Amino acid sequence: MTLTDIPTSSSGARGPAAPYDELIEAQRVHGSLYTSPAIFADELEQIWYRTWVYVGHVSEIAEPNDYVRKNIGPQDVIMTRSADGEVHLLLNRCAHRGNLVCEADAGNSSSFRCPYHGWTYRNTGDMLGYPFHGGYGGRGKLDLGLGRVPRVGIYQGFVFGSFAPDGPTLEEHLGEAKGEIDRLVRLSPEGEVEITAGFLKHKARANWKLLAENETDGYHPQFVHASIFSVAQSGIGALYGEKSTAVTRALGNGHSENDLRPEFRRIGAPLGWFGTTEEKVPEYSAAMRARYGDAAEEILIEGAPHVMIFPNLFIAEIQMFTIQPLAANLTVQHVTAVQFKGAPEMNKRMLQQCIGSVGPAGMLLADDTEMYERNQAGVAELRPEWLDVRRGVHREEIDERGLTVGGATDETGMRGFWKHYKHLMTEGRAQ
Amino acid sequence: MTAAATAIPTDAEPTQLDVRDVEQFLYREARFADEHRYDDWEALWTQDGLYWVPANDDDADRMAKMSIIHDNRSRIATRIRQFQTGRRHSQVPHSRLRRVVSNVEILGNAENGDLEVGANFVLVESRERSNELWAGRYTYRLRVVDGAIAMSYKKVALVDNARAIATLSFLI
Amino acid sequence: MYIRPDIVGNEFAEVSLTIDEEANSRRLRLEDLKTGKVRYLDALELETLVWLPEGNLAKLLDPSADRWREEDA
Ligand code: FES
Numbered sequence: 279m280t281l282t283d284i285p286t287s288s289s290g291a292r293g294p295a296a297p298y299d300e301l302i303e304a305q306r307v308h309g310s311l312y313t314s315p316a317i318f319a320d321e322l323e324q325i326w327y328r329t330w331v332y333v334g335h336v337s338e339i340a341e342p343n344d345y346v347r348k349n350i351g352p353q354d355v356i357m358t359r360s361a362d363g364e365v366h367l368l369l370n371r372c373a374h375r376g377n378l379v380c381e382a383d384a385g386n387s388s389s390f391r392c393p394y395h396g397w398t399y400r401n402t403g404d405m406l407g408y409p410f411h412g413g414y415g416g417r418g419k420l421d422l423g424l425g426r427v428p429r430v431g432i433y434q435g436f437v438f439g440s441f442a443p444d445g446p447t448l449e450e451h452l453g454e455a456k457g458e459i460d461r462l463v464r465l466s467p468e469g470e471v472e473i474t475a476g477f478l479k480h481k482a483r484a485n486w487k488l489l490a491e492n493e494t495d496g497y498h499p500q501f502v503h504a505s506i507f508s509v510a511q512s513g514i515g516a517l518y519g520e521k522s523t524a525v526t527r528a529l530g531n532g533h534s535e536n537d538l539r540p541e542f543r544r545i546g547a548p549l550g551w552f553g554t555t556e557e558k559v560p561e562y563s564a565a566m567r568a569r570y571g572d573a574a575e576e577i578l579i580e581g582a583p584h585v586m587i588f589p590n591l592f593i594a595e596i597q598m599f600t601i602q603p604l605a606a607n608l609t610v611q612h613v614t615a616v617q618f619k620g621a622p623e624m625n626k627r628m629l630q631q632c633i634g635s636v637g638p639a640g641m642l643l644a645d646d647t648e649m650y651e652r653n654q655a656g657v658a659e660l661r662p663e664w665l666d667v668r669r670g671v672h673r674e675e676i677d678e679r680g681l682t683v684g685g686a687t688d689e690t691g692m693r694g695f696w697k698h699y700k701h702l703m704t705e706g707r708a709q
Numbered sequence: 710m711t712a713a714a715t716a717i718p719t720d721a722e723p724t725q726l727d728v729r730d731v732e733q734f735l736y737r738e739a740r741f742a743d744e745h746r747y748d749d750w751e752a753l754w755t756q757d758g759l760y761w762v763p764a765n766d767d768d769a770d771r772m773a774k775m776s777i778i779h780d781n782r783s784r785i786a787t788r789i790r791q792f793q794t795g796r797r798h799s800q801v802p803h804s805r806l807r808r809v810v811s812n813v814e815i816l817g818n819a820e821n822g823d824l825e826v827g828a829n830f831v832l833v834e835s836r837e838r839s840n841e842l843w844a845g846r847y848t849y850r851l852r853v854v855d856g857a858i859a860m861s862y863k864k865v866a867l868v869d870n871a872r873a874i875a876t877l878s879f880l881i
Numbered sequence: 882m883y884i885r886p887d888i889v890g891n892e893f894a895e896v897s898l899t900i901d902e903e904a905n906s907r908r909l910r911l912e913d914l915k916t917g918k919v920r921y922l923d924a925l926e927l928e929t930l931v932w933l934p935e936g937n938l939a940k941l942l943d944p945s946a947d948r949w950r951e952e953d954a
């Protein structure tokens with residue numbers, strides 16, 4: 279099959295859009311993977327509308343009947359909390375003629391009324407009723423409701439959805455990445471993170487995989503971010519140098535991390551990972567030591583994870599990104615500051631530091647995004663066709679958890695990403 | 710930094726300025742930003758300057774919510790120095806920029822006596838990636854420092870600040 | 882006699898009404914001051930109340946409609 283030979287059957291069972299076995303090799307991947315609309319359509323079916331995708335956080339719908347508008351790729355998803363406390367993921371599409379039911383980004387309502395003809399739904403997705411019921415032969419005659427994301431999974435307050443009615447559980451999907459989420463939430467003196475600062479939405483005219491691969495690429499910071507490292511006297515650059523003891527780890531299922539703990543342990547300073555000291559945040563430090571006792575020292579030294587959870591959740595220490603693919607060459611990054619429950623002193627600092635770094639004007643992310651867009655333009659050129667992902671392959675090791683580990687600047691995370699991607703797009707396809 | 714910065718006024722003689730002088734200041738500020746004249750632009754700030762581009766809500770709580778830009782005076786300086794490294798990739802090469810500032814209106818005095826001025830703007834940014842159209846509302850606070858107008862506050866309420874927007878790495 | 886401005890009360894019942902800002906949009910918070918029971922009403926529910934015919938509301942006022950029923954006792 280060629281790339282232009284797009285299968286047209288409408289079910290998820292259509293054949294591969296491309297010969298992925300040939301396009302994805304162990305040490306290089308083909309440029310068409312980033313540019314082909316047919317491959318993008320195939321990815322929506324095989325990845326975004328099937329595997330577990332991060333949608334939102336329970337703290338965004340803290341109260342009964344709260345809702346927020348979220349997304350799974352191009353799908354407009356309403357995340358609701360019904361009166362009984364359950365979390366639901368509903369599709370923003372009226373069962374009558376398909377109008378959008380919700381227009382606001384967030385609100386509190388036990389039910390949704392479509393503005394077009396007034397059909398009304400519970401926030402569980404169930405139909406409540408429709409106006410002028412005589413036209414349907416009376417009340418309660420229609421067995422219709424809002425579309426649902428069939429599986430909803432929650433881990434440590436992080437809400438994921440899967441369009442596949444069955445398949446691996448969320449915990450199976452997260453696998454080794456669970457520990458990284460655990461490492462984030464334990465930095466709260468109450469063991470919970472809160473997503474309350476709102477999101478910046480940053481458009482990148484680039485394929486989503488360029489973003490996903492870059493998130494744990496330890497090779498680029500010294501180049502892309504040299505400008506800010508030099509003027510802000512940042513220590514981050516050194517973490518991603520050839521001499522760094524930090525490692526890149528493929529966590530399985532496409533997840534990966536830059537594990538900076540070896541560097542933070544070497545430095546041995548509580549809160550050094552955040553560029554501060556306990557004296558500067560005395561209430562937070564006291565609360566952490568009160569909660570965790572002797573373990574607090576290690577928790578405060580090791581800091582927050584830098585982990586990419588396949589396919590769309592990136593936690594970069596104090597920042598949380600989600601990746602929303604909209605076309606082969608268009609992606610939106612949603613980003614916010616992580617906030618720790620019970621840590622107002624720390625939260626203010628994290629928010630302001632995050633604002634300086636991320637988003638359309640961020641002193642880091644504006645430059646990453648410039649690279650994504652130039653990269654997208656570059657991969658459209660015809661030669662040499664391939665992107666190289668071999669860096670560090672000769673010095674990889676398997677650690678005691680059985681995971682592949684490379685150096686701080688190695689492309690171990692990308693290779694892990696592609697291994698899982700290839701599986702989902704070939705032998706692991708939905709039948 | 711040059712001329713603009715000295716003391717923050719304490720007991721607030723409310724700043725009074727002629728609208729023509731205000732306009733001249735705004736146009737100059739816009740031209741320095743359009744032409745990437747970073748030092749000249751930075752010199753327009755007072756020492757307590759605040760450069761703010763809110764997100765999602767023009768009146769968001771800037772201490773609790775994400776902003777597109779939320780620079781105090783020291784972060785303004787960092788932003789400028791980042792440009793000056795010549796390796797701020799999203800501005801190498803510079804975006805070509807031209808903005809129109811209009812509907813200039815003196816709104817009154819802020820609590821600290823600074824003169825508050827509103828204006829609308831439309832800006833075209835041209836880069837290899839695309840042309841982007843930016844528009845919104847500026848709110849400035851102005852005061853006279855050493856005989857020259859300086860700004861202590863510039864807020865940029867983009868009309869599309871709740872939507873996904875492109876990289877905005879120039880001075881808006 | 883001073884009566885709190887957020888209270889609607891008489892010899893039969895006493896309910897406080899406040900606008901609650903804690904959720905993702907405004908709600909009306911109602912508290913039955915005799916029992917402390919709290920309920921929130923969102924905009925669509927309030928609009929529905931406005932349109933409720935007298936008869937339907939009267940049905941709900943039947944003391945055994947939703948409260949004081951043998952099966953709960
Ligand atoms: S489309 Fe929603 S009620 Fe008609």
Ligand SMILES: [Fe+2]
Nearest residue numbers: 498499502646
């Ligand atoms: Fe980066």
